[in-house]
Amino acid sequence: MALRVGIGQSKNPASFSAGREAAKIALRDLKSDNPHLAIAFISATYEPEKSVEGIKSILGETPLIGSSTAGEITPWGTTKHSLVVALFKGDELRFSLGWGEGINQGSREAGHKSALTANRKFLETLSPEEFRRKVFMIFPDGLTGNCADVLRGIQEILGRSFPIVGGSSGDDFLFQKTFQYCHKLILSGGIVGVLMGGDLSFGIGSRHGWKPLGKPRRVTKAIANIIYEIDHQPAVSLYEEYFGEEVMELKTEPLASMAILYPLGMAISGEEEYLLRNPNTITEEGALVCGAEIPEGEEIRLMIGNKETLIGAASHASLTALKNLHGAKPRIVIVFSSISRNKLLGRYTENELEAVQEIFGEDIPIVGFYTYGEQAPLTSEINIGQTYFQNASFTVLAIGE
Amino acid sequence: MGIKTTILFVAAVISIALSIFLNQSFGPYAGEIIRIIILILFFLTSVWMIENEERKRKVSEIAFEKLRQAYNELDEQAKLIVRTDLQLNKTQQELDKKINGLYTLHEMGRNINMTFDVEEVFNSLKENFIQKLGFEKFLIFLLDENDKKLKCRRAIGFSEEEILQIKEKAENFATFKNLIQNGKPVLVERPETANFEEKEIGEFLKLRSFIIVPIYLKELIIGLVVIGNESLYSRVTEGDVELISILANQIAQGIENSRLYEQLWHSYQELELRVKERTKELARTNEELKRLNQIKSEFVASVAHELRTPLTSIKGYASILATGKLGEMSPEQRERLERIDRHSSELAKLINDLLDISRIESGKIGMDIKEIPLNELLKNILELINPQAEEKNIEVSWEIKNDIHTLFADYDHIRRVFINLLGNAIKFTPPKGKISISIYRENGYIRTDISDTGIGIAPEDLSKIFTEFFRADNPINREKKGTGLGLSLCKKIVEAHKGRIWVDSILGKGTTFSFVIPEKPEITLVR
Numbered sequence: 001m002a003l004r005v006g007i008g009q010s011k012n013p014a015s016f017s018a019g020r021e022a023a024k025i026a027l028r029d030l031k032s033d034n035p036h037l038a039i040a041f042i043s044a045t046y047e048p049e050k051s052v053e054g055i056k057s058i059l060g061e062t063p064l065i066g067s068s069t070a071g072e073i074t075p076w077g078t079t080k081h082s083l084v085v086a087l088f089k090g091d092e093l094r095f096s097l098g099w100g101e102g103i104n105q106g107s108r109e110a111g112h113k114s115a116l117t118a119n120r121k122f123l124e125t126l127s128p129e130e131f132r133r134k135v136f137m138i139f140p141d142g143l144t145g146n147c148a149d150v151l152r153g154i155q156e157i158l159g160r161s162f163p164i165v166g167g168s169s170g171d172d173f174l175f176q177k178t179f180q181y182c183h184k185l186i187l188s189g190g191i192v193g194v195l196m197g198g199d200l201s202f203g204i205g206s207r208h209g210w211k212p213l214g215k216p217r218r219v220t221k222a223i224a225n226i227i228y229e230i231d232h233q234p235a236v237s238l239y240e241e242y243f244g245e246e247v248m249e250l251k252t253e254p255l256a257s258m259a260i261l262y263p264l265g266m267a268i269s270g271e272e273e274y275l276l277r278n279p280n281t282i283t284e285e286g287a288l289v290c291g292a293e294i295p296e297g298e299e300i301r302l303m304i305g306n307k308e309t310l311i312g313a314a315s316h317a318s319l320t321a322l323k324n325l326h327g328a329k330p331r332i333v334i335v336f337s338s339i340s341r342n343k344l345l346g347r348y349t350e351n352e353l354e355a356v357q358e359i360f361g362e363d364i365p366i367v368g369f370y371t372y373g374e375q376a377p378l379t380s381e382i383n384i385g386q387t388y389f390q391n392a393s394f395t396v397l398a399i400g401e
Numbered sequence: 402m403g404i405k406t407t408i409l410f411v412a413a414v415i416s417i418a419l420s421i422f423l424n425q426s427f428g429p430y431a432g433e434i435i436r437i438i439i440l441i442l443f444f445l446t447s448v449w450m451i452e453n454e455e456r457k458r459k460v461s462e463i464a465f466e467k468l469r470q471a472y473n474e475l476d477e478q479a480k481l482i483v484r485t486d487l488q489l490n491k492t493q494q495e496l497d498k499k500i501n502g503l504y505t506l507h508e509m510g511r512n513i514n515m516t517f518d519v520e521e522v523f524n525s526l527k528e529n530f531i532q533k534l535g536f537e538k539f540l541i542f543l544l545d546e547n548d549k550k551l552k553c554r555r556a557i558g559f560s561e562e563e564i565l566q567i568k569e570k571a572e573n574f575a576t577f578k579n580l581i582q583n584g585k586p587v588l589v590e591r592p593e594t595a596n597f598e599e600k601e602i603g604e605f606l607k608l609r610s611f612i613i614v615p616i617y618l619k620e621l622i623i624g625l626v627v628i629g630n631e632s633l634y635s636r637v638t639e640g641d642v643e644l645i646s647i648l649a650n651q652i653a654q655g656i657e658n659s660r661l662y663e664q665l666w667h668s669y670q671e672l673e674l675r676v677k678e679r680t681k682e683l684a685r686t687n688e689e690l691k692r693l694n695q696i697k698s699e700f701v702a703s704v705a706h707e708l709r710t711p712l713t714s715i716k717g718y719a720s721i722l723a724t725g726k727l728g729e730m731s732p733e734q735r736e737r738l739e740r741i742d743r744h745s746s747e748l749a750k751l752i753n754d755l756l757d758i759s760r761i762e763s764g765k766i767g768m769d770i771k772e773i774p775l776n777e778l779l780k781n782i783l784e785l786i787n788p789q790a791e792e793k794n795i796e797v798s799w800e801i802k803n804d805i806h807t808l809f810a811d812y813d814h815i816r817r818v819f820i821n822l823l824g825n826a827i828k829f830t831p832p833k834g835k836i837s838i839s840i841y842r843e844n845g846y847i848r849t850d851i852s853d854t855g856i857g858i859a860p861e862d863l864s865k866i867f868t869e870f871f872r873a874d875n876p877i878n879r880e881k882k883g884t885g886l887g888l889s890l891c892k893k894i895v896e897a898h899k900g901r902i903w904v905d906s907i908l909g910k911g912t913t914f915s916f917v918i919p920e921k922p923e924i925t926l927v928r
Contacts, residue, residue: 013528014561045537047560080532172537173634214479215472242483257634261490262483302479304486343634344490346497 002199003090003401005332006030007365009074011082015047018083019054026085027058035059035087037095037194039334040066040181041073041369043081044171048179048186051083056184062087063097065194066181067139070170070339071370078342078349078370080172086332086367090401092199094131096121099182100153101190103145107224110145110191111153114138118195119157131198135163137334137397138193141178142168142372143280146225147389148292150191151375155387164387165204165397166193167336168291168373175256175280178372199401203324206376206395208276208338209313212265212301214242222296227264227279227288230300234286238264239279242302255282260340263392265303266294271378276303278340278391280372291373292389305392307348310341314352314394318359321396328400330360335368340392342370352394360398409447416443495640498535502644505533509648513655517662522655523555531557534644535635536628538608541652542571543616543624544581551577551624559606567606574602580613581622586642587613591633602627610636616649618657626652698759705756712752716745747884754886758869761893768811768897770922775801775808775840782819789827790836797823799838808847809922814894821887822851822914829855829877829912846900846917853913858906866904867892891916 008025012018022040027033038059042051048068055064072084088095098118100110115136122133136158140150147168154164169178182192196202217238221229230238239259256279265274279288294300314337322330333356342349356366374395377385416439424436512525523541531539538558542551551571556564571577575598576587589595592609603609611629615622626649629637719741721727730738760766779799790797808815826836834854841848858866862873870885872878895902900918 011529013557045558081528081537173632175634213482215476242480243487244480244484258487258490261487302483304483306486346494347501 002092003088003331003399004030004032004035005089005365006032006035006087007075007084007367008087009072009076009079009082009084011079013081015050015083016054016057018046019051019085020057021054022083022085023055023058026087030087030089032089035062035089036093037088038062038064038066039086039088039194039367040064041069041084041086041367042066042179042181043072043083044068044070044174044178045081046083048181052181052184052186055085059085059087063095063194064181064183065097065139065192067167067169067192067369068171068179069369070172070372071342073335073337073353073366073368073370075364075366078353084367084369086334086365088332090199092131093196094122094198096125096195096197097182097192098195099180099185099187099190099192100150101187103141103147103150103189103191105145107145107147107149108153108156111140111150112156113153114150114191114193115154115157115195118193122195122197133158133162133195133197134200135165135202135204135397136193136195138164138166138191138375139180140166140168140191140373140375141180141187141189142170142291143175143178144189146293147373147375149224151387151389154193160386163202163204163377164375165206165336165395166375167369167371167395168375168389170339170370170372173339175372196399201325201328201400203321203326203328203330203398203400204376204396205317205320205322205324205398206374206378206390206393207313207317207320208273208305208390208393209309209311209316210263210265210274210276210303210305210392211309212267212274213304214302216299216301219294219296219298219300222294222298225290225293226283227290227294228285235279235288236282236286238302256280257343259288260392261305261344263303263340264288264290264294265301266298267301268378268388273378274301274303275378275388276390276392278338278373291391303392305344307345307351310345310394311348311351311355314355315359317394317396318356321398322359325398325400330364330398330400332365332367332399333360334397334399335366336371336374336376336393336395336397337368338374338392338394339370339372341394356396409450412443412446416440495638498638499640499644502534502641505530506644506647506651510651513651514658516655517659519656519659519663522652522659525655526555526557526652528557531628534628534648535630535641536637537630537632537635538606538611538628540567540606540627541616541624542577542627543656544622551581554624563607570605574598574605576602576613577625580615580625584615584617584622586615586646587611588637588639588642589629590636590638603629607631609633612637612642612645614642614646614649616653616656618653623653623656625649695763698763701755701759702763702765705752705759708752709749709756712745712749716742716749719745751884751886754884754890758886758890758893761890761897768814768894770809770811770898772807773810773812773815775806778808778812778816778819779838782816782823785820786823786827789824793827793830793832793834795827795830795832795834795836797836797838800840802839802841805840805842805847808918809920810898810918811894815898815918818891818894818916819849819851821891825887825914826851826853826855826912828881829853829875831855842920843917845920847920848915848917850913850915852911854911857908857910857912858904859908863904863906867902 006026006029008022008029010018010021012021040055071078071080072082074084096118098114100113103110140147169180171178177188180187180190180192217230219227219230220232227235229235239255260278263276263278265276268275277290277294279290281289337352353366374390374393375387376390376395377387509530513522516522516525540553541555543554545552553568553571556567580587587599589599589603589611592603595603603611608629609631611627613625613627616624616626626645628645719738723738830836830853836853839850856875858873865871867888869889872883872885892902895916898918900916902916904912904914906912
C-alpha cells in the first residue's frame with residue numbers, strides 16, 4: 001500500500017489542545033510517522049494561531065494546509081466546532097504547497113500567485129518527469145473578492161483544463177472572517193492550495209440538485225461578484241418578489257439566510273446542471289454579494305431544491321468521482337459540501353455522507369467541511385473539464401491508487 | 402425583402418413588360434385600356450394582400466399576448482411555490498429544532514439526575530448538548546448564598562479569557578438585575594430589537610440573538626441561564642424560551658436534589674459523629690465502672706481477708722470454751738457457744754464465697770482448665786449430694802448423652818457449680834420430688850440442665866436471681882438462711898469458663914438451671 005491516510009478529530013474547546021489531540025489521533029490512525037502532508041479543517045470557533053501551534057507540536061515540519069469551516073465532515077459524521085486533521089503518506093506521492101493573499105484587492109493575482117508558488121516548487125524541488133502533476137486542491141476565502149477570477153489566475157499558470165478542486169473557507173455562518181492555513185502562515189482573505197502529483201489517481205464529482213423555477217431574469221448591472229440590478233431593479237427585489245409577504249414579516253432577518261436556500265442559476269451550454277451562486281450578504285442598497293461573478297447581461301433563474309434532489313445529487317457526485325478513478329482503489333474521499341445544503345437538509349445532513357458511503361463503502365475514510373463555495377468542473381463526466389466556482393454543490397475528490 | 406413584396410414587385414414588372422408588349426402589338430388605345438385594366442387588377446390584388454397581412458398579424462399578436470400571459474402566470478405560480486417551500490423549510494427547521502431540543506433535553510435531564518453533586522450537575526451540561534439544542538454559547542449564573550451576587554457557574558462556547566471577564570463583570574448588567582427581580586425571561590431575536598441594556602449584554606457576550614431565563618427553586622429565583630448564538634443564521638426564536646425554561650427547571654431540580662442529598666449526608670454525618678461521641682462516653686463510663694468494680698472487689702477481698710483472721714480466732718476460742726477445759730459450762734452457756742460456732746461457720750462461708758467471687762471477678766484467680774473425666778466428677782458430686790437428697794426422699798437421676806466422656810473445666814470450680822445448683826434444687830424441692838441432671842452437646846458447647854420439681858421461681862425474680870445477695874421471697878428462704886451468693890458465684894465461674902448460665906422456671910412446678918461451657922478450650926495461637 002503506497003498511499004496511507006489517517007484522520008483525527010478533536011472537540012476540545014481549547015484551541016491548542018484540540019490541534020494537538022486531532023494530530024495525535026490522526027498519527028495513530030496513520031499507523032506510521034513522518035507523514036508527507038497534513039490537511040486541517042479547523043472550525044472558525046478556534047483561535048487560528050493556537051490551533052496551528054497545537055498541530056505543529058505533534059507534526060513538526062510536516063507540510064500543513066488547511067481552512068476554517070462552517071462545520072466539519074469526518075468518517076464519524078458531521079460536526080460543528082471541531083478540529084479535523086487528515087494525514088497522507090506515500091513514497092510515490094508528491095505535494096507542493098502554494099498561497100496567495102489579498103483576494104479582495106486582486107482576485108486574479110492571488111490565484112495566480114498560489115498556483116505559481118506551488119507549481120514552481122513542484123517543478124524545482126521534485127522531478128517533473130518522474131512525478132506528473134495531477135490535481136490542484138485549493139481553499140480560497142469565500143467572503144471577499146471574485147473567486148471566478150481567482151480560478152482564472154490559477155488557470156493562467158496550470159492551464160484551463162488542469163483539474164482544480166476545492167472549497168471556500170467558512171466561518172460558522174457568521175460571514176465575517178475566514179482563515180486559510182499554509183505551513184505556518186495564517187491568511188484571511190487569501191487562498192492556499194496543494195498541488196498533488198506522483199503515483200496517485202483521483203476522481204472528481206460535483207453536483208447540486210437544484211432546479212430552475214420561474215421566468216428567466218437578466219442581470220442588468222454587476223461588477224465582479226456584486227450584482228446590483230436585475231431587470232433594472234435592485235437585485236434584492238428578485239427575492240422580495242418571490243418571498244412575498246413572508247419576507248416582509250422577516251424584513252430585519254438577514255434575507256441571505258433564506259436566500260441561500262434559493263441560489264441563482266446560470267445555464268452553461270453543454271452542461272446538465274445550472275451554475276449556481278449564493279448571495280452571501282445583501283447590502284443596504286439591495287445589491288447581492290456573491291462568492292464569484294455573475295456577468296452583466298447574463299440570464300439567471302431562481303433555483304429550488306429539496307431533500308430528494310439534494311441527496312440524489314450527492315449520490316450522483318460520488319458515483320461520478322468513483323467512475324473518474326477508472327478502476328483505481330479509492331483510499332480517501334475529500335468532501336466539500338455547501339452550507340446551503342447543510343441549511344436545507346437540517347437533521348438529514350448525515351444522509352449526504354451515507355450517500356458517499358453507499359458508493360465508496362462503509363469503511364472509506366471521509367474528510368471535508370461545510371464551505372462557502374466549491375471549486376470543481378460542472379457535472380462533467382471526465383476529470384478534465386473547466387473548473388468553475390460553484391455554490392450549493394456537493395463536491396467530491398476521491399483519491400486512490 | 403418579404404415574399405409578398407417580391408410577388409408584388411414581380412407582378413408590377415410583368416404588368417409593365419406586358420403593357421409594353423401590348424402597345425407594340427395592339428396599338429396605343431387597346432394597349433392603354435389593357436394597361437388600365439391591369440393596373441386596376443394590380444391595385445385590387447395589392448389591397449387584398451395587405452388586408453390579409455393585417456389579419457394575420459392580429460391573430461399572431463393575440464397568440465403572443467396569450468403566451469406572455471401564461472408565462473407570467475407560470476412565474477406567479479413559481480412565486481407561490483417558493484413561498485410554500487420557504488414556509489415548509491422554516492416549519493421544518495422549527496420542527497427539527499423542537500424534536501432535537503426535546504430529545505436533547507430529555508438526555509440532559511437524565512444526566513443531571515444521575516448526580517448528587519452540584520458541580521457535577523453543571524459539568525453534565527456538555528457543549529455537544531448545547532449545540533444539539535441549536536446554540537453556540539451557554540452560561541449559568543447562580544446567586545451566591547452569602548453575598549447575593551451572581552456567580553458564573555458554567556460557561557460554554559467562551560474562551561478562558563472571556564470567562565474571566567464574564568466572572569468579573571456579570572454583576573453589573575441591569576438586565577440581569579431586572580430579571581432576578583421580576584423573573585421575566587428576556588428574548589432578543591436580533592440586535593435591532595434589543596433595548597439599550599440588552600444590547601450591552603449582547604455585545605459583551607458576543608451574542609447577536611439570545612435568551613435569558615430565571616432558574617426558579619420553590620418560587621424563588623436562585624440564578625439565571627443565558628443561551629444564544631453569534632451567527633444570525635441560527636437565531637433563537639420564541640419557541641426556544643419555553644425550551645430553555647424547561648432546561649432551567651431541570652437544572653433547578655438537579656441543584657435541589659444535590660442540596661437535599663448534601664443535607665441528608667450532613668445530618669447523617671452528624672448523627673454518626675454523635676453516635677461515636679456517645680459510644681466513647683459509654684466506653685469511658687464502662688471503664689470507670691470496671692475500675693470501680695475492681696476497687697470494690699479488691700475492697701471486698703481485703704475486708705473479707707481481714708475478717709477471716711479474727712473469725713478463725715473466734716471459732717478457735719469458742720471450740721476451746723466448748724471443750725470445757727477452761728471450766729464447766731452451764732447448758733445455757735453451751736447453747737450460746739454453739740450458736741457462736743454456727744454463726745461463725747455461716748459467716749466464714751459467706752466470707753469465703755465473697756472472697757471467691759471477687760477474686761474470680763478481678764481475675765486474681767484464673768480457671769485452671771483441664772480435661773476432667775465426667776463420670777468421676779459426677780460420682781464425686783452425687784456422693785456428697787445423695788445423703789441430703791435421701792433425707793428428703795428426693796430422687797436424683799442423671800444422664801450423659803452424645804457419648805461425652807470428658808469436660809474441659811477447672812475441677813474444683815465446676816464442682817462448686819454443680820454442688821451449688823444441686824444444693825439449691827434439693828433445698829427448694831419438697832420431699833418425694835425429682836431432680837434430673839442432663840448433659841449433652843450443643844453447638845460446640847457442653848450443656849448441663851439441672852431440673853427439679855421444686856417450688857419454682859416467680860417470673861419477676863428470674864432476672865435478679867444471679868445478682869449478688871439477692872434472695873427470692875418464699876417460705877423456704879424465710880426459714881432457712883443463705884448467703885445469697887451461691888448463684889452469683891456459679892455465674893462468675895461459668896463466665897470465667899467462657900460459658901453462660903440461665904434459668905427457666907414455672908412457679909409451683911419446678912426450675913431448670915442450664916449452663917454451657919465450650920466443648921474444647923480456646924486454642925491460643927502461638928505467634
